[in-house]
Amino acid sequence: MNILMIEDNESVSEMMQMFFLNEGWEATFKYDGKEGLDAFLAEPEKWDMITLDLNLPSMDGMMVAREIRKISSTVPIIMLTARDSESDQVIGLEMGADDYVTKPFSPLTLIARMKALHRRSELVDKIAVTADDDQTFDVETNHFKMNTKTREAYLDNHPIDGLTPKEFDLLYTLAKKPRQVFSREQLLELVWDYQYFGDERTVDAHIKKLRQKIEKVGPQVIQTVWGVGYKFDDSGVA
Template identity: 70%
Template structure:
């Protein structure tokens, strides 16, 4: 795995390098925002994952995330932040981050988060596709107006591709679409999509749903519905009447 770690604290980078070596990962380090973009731009299509500190010299981590997402919607990004503000985390997600780890963190925790995020990107399906009303094979989630392929990680609404889905947006859409009209609480979605507990940080789900809805609306009517006081569901039964 080729990893770019953007972290201004060299002690943290040196500590993590030992753990990354144990995993046999190919890691490049950048210590400020400008260097980060220079390193990223050397091979923008080759990175498997990026860890990004928000508090960077020369160029803020939010700006770095924005510039990376302008070039690649698919590369997974994990934010590293010493900030404990919920608003910082939500803004980070809106900039395109897929996950976050709050400092100080255990190296083992960060390695586990990286593996979990990569597992979600590369693991196809995994229990539940058969629940979709019209699924035809293990890689396909399909309803009357919607189709999602877990192999190509592409999603279509009435044969129009939903553009630029990040890994977490794709996983969230897949989880909802596998069981049309079933209502999922935010807590359930945190467990199913993020693979671990977020200790009640349900704004993570809301931030991702907001971005996902914006992308869906570029190609057709909204199919992710809010169930007030409960959570969200996928429902494309009203697509025809809305066109």
């Protein structure tokens, strides 16, 4: 992988450099939010992964993530934060981060999460390459359809635009089994490909963003089952 690490703590960067080299990954380090964003904007297709500190000089991680997402909805972003505030972590996910790791962290934990995100990203790329105008829908109901090859989703023939890879995978996981209730723990394991050790806030943050995009084109089809989790149900769509 080619990694852009935007981190103002040089000792953290030096530590991670050793682990990246051990994996055979190339890494570029920036110690300032604006410098990191400029590095991404200069070569947006270059990067396979971005790790992004929340507290940065000149431009904080929230702003950097938001600007990156204006250019790319697919590049994986892991936010690193010294804060243990639920609101900070949820806002980070809402700004476009795919995952977050709270400092102090184990380098091996960060590497494992990066590998999991990269596996998902590679799978999306392979599917996109083989799409080739395939109009076969993997999920199709009276009101909703999804094509995993073209990574397209429609509600009453209106495209649901701007879905990130995680949002698409989350929607697909729910929609392929309509009305089945999934707990947050199940969604973490199925969509994120590894255990989050009980941290369920990332699911709620992605569901919130996904709902906002669905509501731009039609009625809400992701339902909350209080005390349990979420389900896909378009049976009430007029």
